[in-house]
Amino acid sequence: MSDETHAPERPATFRELFAIGEYRAVYLALVLTWAGDYIAKAAVTMLVYQESESVALSATAFATSYLPWLVGGPLLTALADRYPYRTVMVICDLIRMPLFLVIALVDLPVWAIIALLFLSTLATAPSQAARSAMLPLILQGDRLVVALSLHGSTNQAAQVGGYVAGASIALYHSPQLALLLNAAAFGLSALVIWFRVRHRPAVALGERRHLLRETGDGFRLVFGTPVLRAIAILVFAAMLFSIVPEGLAAAWASELADEGANPEPIQGLIMASSPIGFILGGLAIGRGVRPSRRQALIRPFAVLAPLALVPALLNPPAVVVALLTAVSGFAVAGLMPVTNGLFVQALPNGYRARAFGVMNTGVQVMQGIAVLTTGMLADRFPIPGVVGLWCAAGVLLMLVLATRWPQPERFEAAIAQAREGQVVVPGARPAHPVSPPVDDRSRPPSSEAGVGAV
Structure with missing residues (x-):
């Protein structure tokens, strides 16, 4: 049954997703790489600390995984649009595998470990961009939105489980074992x-241009197309607030802990509450709410994400802080997969990977700005006041953005234009005509894919 005949008021099911052989493969690969990555992050942090006994160097090793998105994310993701997406994903995996083998098996100085870790993470951006660009070719309509919701929940679960597993393996066995698993x-x-x-x-x-120009086409597409620009601004704004409790968790826990008590359990509670809220929200909204209702909930969830944290002004106890953070995570989970689904469906073929790079880089930058700014404010003022007022300003910002959010008809028109190849990228050269993706579910199953999804 094609998505065009899929009952519009019934959410797609997980059974429908996993009936598609290609999607099962993509999801399995995603789980493997995410779990391995988070296990490795915890292990590398401990390995560097064991070698150097320096907190600063161990923190540098952890932060290195975010650097590629900040220093070259959009440029690297532009590469993914030049080559077949499957090829890009496989090559990136094969680049990262031997680098982690070297870190695990060779006795290296700390600077070399960090350098190899940085090189390995350079392959993350094109790999993730290629996967994001491939998904709309495998899944259409609500199946895509439900898959994105599942991915978000899976990522949060992999983060929590991976950090715990990585730290446990490194502590009770060795960091090298965790790196070998990765x-x-x-x-x-x-x-x-x-x-x-x-x-x-x-x-x-058409004719390929300089990589920097093609990267610029991604920015021009995202910010020059009204519907895509609206999604980008809303998502970037949401990131300014939902990340704050995690970023300030260590210091906030120290303030909340009783005198002489260990603040680490409180820190863990705060940091785990947002992923837990995201997992619950992703599953509840993705599977329990019909597609048209999900789109209608974008604006309320956008406002709820910062609104949930405003009561921090009252300096509540740790359990309440964790609950507020979980509610904010739940709201973000109700917002992100739906906007992401609209975003990728409104992108023309050949630009999806670049647009993904623009969005992911923007998310990383916004999260960094939020944590740095609130961290500096928290050095001068009490943390509950900083979080509460920061998020109160966020409510006002989200209300403004909600009033300017495009109507559903605008999204439908943009998606139809993308499918028909009628999207014009400002400043880009005219492209060779490209046929829209064909739904292969009307064909016999593919022997390679298991079930012909595209």
Whole structure:
């Protein structure tokens, strides 16, 4: 049953998603790489600390994984639009696998460990961009939105579980074992993608230009298209507030703990509450709410994300702080998959990876700005007041953005234009005509993909 005949008021089911062989492969590879990455982050942090006995260097090792998005994310993701998405994902996995093997098996100085870790994370941006760009070719309509919601919940679960597993393996066995598991995860991911996802040629967009110009096309597309610009601004704004409790968790826990008590359990409670709220929200909204209702809830959830944290002004106890943070995470989970689904469906073929790079870089930058700014404010003022007032300002910002949010008809028109290849990228050269993606579910199942999804 195609998405066009899929009952519009019934959410897609997980059974429908996992009935598609290619999607099963993509999801398995995603779980492998995410779990391995988070296990490795915890292990590398401990390994560097064991080698250097320096908190600053161990924190540097952890933060290195975010640097590629900040220093070259959009440029690297532009590469993913030049080559077949499956090929990009496999090559990126095969680049990262030996680098982690070297870190695990060779006795290296700290600077070399950090350098290899940085090189490995350079492959993350094009790999994630290629996967994001491939999904709309495998899934359409509400199946795509439900898949994105599932991915968000999976990522949060992998983050919590990966950090715990990585720290436990490093503590009770060795950091090297955790790094070997991560290398194995990348190898398995490459095999799964290569053998279970079918090859699709790169989209022809006329004569290739300098990579910087093609990267600029991604920015012009996102911020020059009214519907895409509205989504980008709303998502970036949401990131300014939902990340704050996690960013200030260590200091906030110290303020909330009784005198002489260990603040680490409180810190863990605050940091875990947002992922837990996100997981619950993703599953509840993705599966329990019909598609049209999800779109109608975008504006309320956008306001609720910062509003939930405003009661921090009252300096509540730790359990209440965790509950407020979980509610904010729940709201973000109700917002992000739906806006992400609208975003990728409104993108023309050949630009999805670049647009993903723009969005992911923006999210990283906004989160960094929020944590740095509130952190500096918290050095001068009590944390509950900083969080409460910061998020109160967020409510006002979200109310303004909610009033300017496009009507559903605008999104439908933009998605239809993208499917028909009628989207014009400001400043880009005219592309060769490209046929819109074909729904292969009307064809016999593909022998390579398991079930012909595209």
